[in-house]
Amino acid sequence: GEIRMIKSSFGFAMPDFMPEHRLYANDLAGGGILDVGGYPVSMVRLIAGAAAGEPFAEPDKVAGIAHLGQSGVDEWASAVLHFPGGIVAEVSCSISLNQDNVLRIFGTKGRIEVPDFWFAGGDRDVGLGRIDVIGADGTRETISVNEKRHVYSCEVDAAGEAIRAGRQEFAWPGMGWADSLGTLRVLDRWRAAVGLEYEIEKASLRTNTISGRPLRSGGTAIGKRTIPGVAKPASVVALGFEDFRTFSSGSILLDAFFEAGGNLFDTGYVYGG
Incomplete structure (x- = not known):
């Protein structure tokens, strides 16, 4: 049946x-x-x-x-x-x-x-x-x-x-x-x-990366360019916030993106196709 x-x-x-x-x-x-x-x-x-x-x-x-x-x-x-x-x-x-x-x-x-x-x-x-x-x-x-x-x-x-x-x-x-x-x-x-x-998942305790080391800055793997009207150079790649279901899952990707030189984030509430 x-x-x-x-x-x-x-x-x-x-x-x-x-x-x-x-x-x-x-x-x-x-x-x-x-x-x-x-x-x-x-x-x-x-x-x-x-x-x-x-x-x-x-x-x-x-x-x-x-x-x-x-x-x-x-x-x-x-x-x-x-x-x-x-x-x-x-x-x-x-x-x-x-x-x-x-x-x-x-x-x-x-x-x-x-x-x-x-x-x-x-x-x-x-x-x-x-x-x-x-x-x-x-x-x-x-x-x-x-x-x-x-x-x-x-x-x-x-x-x-x-x-x-x-x-x-x-x-x-x-x-x-x-x-x-x-x-x-x-x-x-x-x-x-x-x-x-x-x-261990709570944001207040996550002052370091999920591996326990301090977050690094100054990465150059992702290039930057200037945007008219914006004083700070922005990375040529933006990271969307579509599907971070937990703090730990989001922190892994966000930290890696930042350490590679990324600083442009798309925080749109709804993504359309």
Whole structure:
């Protein structure tokens, strides 16, 4: 049948709040969204893409909610994604809460369930992976994933094959660059929806470049020319402000542009074609 909804989770419970641990440390970008949130997000993007005959799909809407704990990071969080064509996906993650960690795909003629979907198979304590297909009438078919290799060995083999073939990224269904960046954009939208901005991302603390060194001036890679009526020479290239979604993403490009000699910025609110 046609896929209508996807549900995916990855959550576990740390034994206690440990402010020094990377999962809880604000200065280390802790929390569940950036630790395990990528697993359910990448999976629902994969399934939504397959339903549309594409390697992956980008959601046109992302809404999220989370509990931000003592250190200001998300300890449990959920998001709803809407994809073009109507598929709705619910994703959740946590570092202070155990979840069932099952991928569920709901369609017009039944559903598919994949426990611990990020393993698929491999050498793990709970045995081989499985895929359960449940019909609308309740009939169930279990497909065993007869893969005994550890999941990490599959990743190593895929990387080796890509290198030998002269490729710089995985072939589908492996995650390529565009797919990885798409997942990261969804995670950023999820964080923005729940109000999660790490201290290191705040402009008040960004007096140096994102690499930690002072900003350099006097670059000559981008030339300058005079504009009548403007006293200060302007760079021959202007940088537009169209799509800086976070302070950190903007600072990388803006600092590089300035250090190369750029000083002309287009801050138009709306770009037209």
